[in-house]
Amino acid sequence: MISNRYRGLTAILSFAALAIVVACGNDDGASAAKSVEQARVETFAARAAMNAPPGRGGQTVADTDMFVAAGQSQPDAGVGRPNVPDPVERKLIRHANATVEVDSVDAAIERLVALASELGGYVSSQNRSLLYDERLRGSVTLRIPGTHVDETLDTVRELGRIRDERVWVDDVTEEYYDLSIRLDNARDERGKLREILERARTVEDLLKVQRELSRVTGEIERMTGRMRRLTNQIEFSTITVEVVEKPRLVADTDTAIGKIVAAFRDMVDVFWSTIAAIIRFVGVAIPIVIVVALVVWILVVVVRKWRRKP
Structure with a gap:
């Protein structure tokens, strides 16, 4: 009788141990998937915090959504807000077009090319052509540091008689800082995904993390390229000068x-x-x-x- 009791107890303990092993295996796979989802939630919340309208107590709507999605309680007001410079430094792209009547087109173009080199800029393009009345026409596009735009325009006015001049500015401050924050968030997400990749234990979880990592890396490369173009346009203003020979x-x-x-x-x-x-x-x-x-x-x-x- 006692032997039968011991046999029954042994069977119950063995079944319980097997159930624990199976549960642990399932928890490992679910943990990797949950980690990927958690990284997505945190990154989405950080992105939404950039443009979200302010809520009560100084919090943003994005802050509230982030903690609800993560299943956490909300912190005090002012925590988790995006790090935007205050006061914000304006990011401006300056452009200028001018048409000038000159005595010599070749001399004017040579002067403009030399000026761009003196000011630390460069020539983006230049061309020459003949007009219908056999007068020579030339065009030069200069990329000049933004601090020397006024100096360049003064030199252009000295070349001859100004027939047309236009100067305008594109304010890309919002786009610049928005792109900068999204780029930082994407890099943070990539770092978290790399940590999750190291902890993945199954092939399925490994493939999921790698796909997400490839997507985020592609976004980072695209945003980095756009940021470089914006930075170049901000640092170097574009000035296009058309020079035409004076009428005979x-x-x-x-x-x-x-x-x-x-x-x-x-x-x-x-x-x-x-x-x-x-x-x-x-x-x-x-x-x-x-x-x-x-x-x-x-x-x-x-x-x-x-x-x-x-």
Whole structure:
């Protein structure tokens, strides 16, 4: 009777031990999945805290949602707010366009290129072309440090007569700080996911964490590229200058002086036209003269040989 009791007790203890082992295995897999979900919740709450409207007691709506989602009690007011500079440093992108009439397009472009180098900037693009009236036109796009924009525009005005000028500013302060906070949050999320990856014990949990880690890494790379472009545009203003040759002098032929100027201009045009015609004639005539001379020489040689025959 006692032996049967011991056998029953042993069976009960063995079943209980097996149940504990199975439960522990399930808890390990659930723990990794729960850790990934917790990282997502914390990151989402941090992102929402950037733009959430303030709630009662100085807290934001995002703060409340974060602690509800995490199953925690709310802390005192002022805890968990995003770290935004106060007062905020404005992030401005300055642009300028100008059109200038100059005596020499090449000289003006050379001056602008040298100016960009002197001020620590660089030339983004430049080109030259001819207008319908044979005047030369050029365009230069300069990237100048933001602190030297006014100095650059003063130099542009000194090149010649300003036909058009436009200066404007893009305020990207909100976008800049929003992107900066989202980038910091994404990096924090990546760090948590790496810690979870080290604790993953099953293949399924490992694959889940790796997929989430790849997604977050891709977001970080995209935001980093955008941040670099914004920073470059903030630090280097864009100034596009179009330089055009001044219109040629057109004489008023209704006055005596105008008639004299027009006659003199016509005389100069006729002179150069005559020189050009002579050059063309010589260029055409020389080959013909050479061919004719060669033919005559051959005929002379043939006739002389024919006459010498008895």
